[in-house]
Amino acid sequence: MLTSRLPSRVEPYKLAAHGEHLEGLVSLADMPRLAEAVGEQHGDAQVWLHFTIDAQGRRGIEGHLEAELQLPCRRCLSPMAREVESDFLLGLVTSDALAADLPSTHEPVLVENEQLNLLAVVEDELILSLPQVVYHDEADCQVSRDQLSSGAGAVGSDTPSKSPFDVLKHLKGKH
Numbered sequence: 001m002l003t004s005r006l007p008s009r010v011e012p013y014k015l016a017a018h019g020e021h022l023e024g025l026v027s028l029a030d031m032p033r034l035a036e037a038v039g040e041q042h043g044d045a046q047v048w049l050h051f052t053i054d055a056q057g058r059r060g061i062e063g064h065l066e067a068e069l070q071l072p073c074r075r076c077l078s079p080m081a082r083e084v085e086s087d088f089l090l091g092l093v094t095s096d097a098l099a100a101d102l103p104s105t106h107e108p109v110l111v112e113n114e115q116l117n118l119l120a121v122v123e124d125e126l127i128l129s130l131p132q133v134v135y136h137d138e139a140d141c142q143v144s145r146d147q148l149s150s151g152a153g154a155v156g157s158d159t160p161s162k163s164p165f166d167v168l169k170h171l172k173g174k175h
């Protein structure tokens, strides 16, 4: 169990040059884009990061994260606890043009002025690893199957809520 906090900003090229490992907690309450996608969150994500230089000289981050999120049930909209975890491989780039040169195994992250906002990186990864839809077990759900089939359910299937991927697309476009 991790107890220390991950720094919110680091100098990733220096860390990669030294092959550093960083691990720690990141507060889920500090993630407005995650809140926009699935509602307010509490508690922490646990994050492990290894800054590397590979055989081709690429600077990158191998990472793993785990978090318990409260995700809205698609039927009754009340939150349910879900474990989310993700393994990821990030390639550090200093411009969008260089991102195009990365192999498809690497997700590009833009490093500006030698600085990387780790909080934003972890938030992006969490949004990418969200399950598309979650449902309570029928016995636990506040909307019964009878209500659904009679059309009285809280959520119509023809009005999908905003996908977390739309949120991310929007954000990537803002750079």
Ligand SMILES: [Zn+2]
Binding pocket: 073, 074, 075, 076, 077, 078, 135, 136, 140, 141, 142, 143
């Ligand atoms: Zn439910």
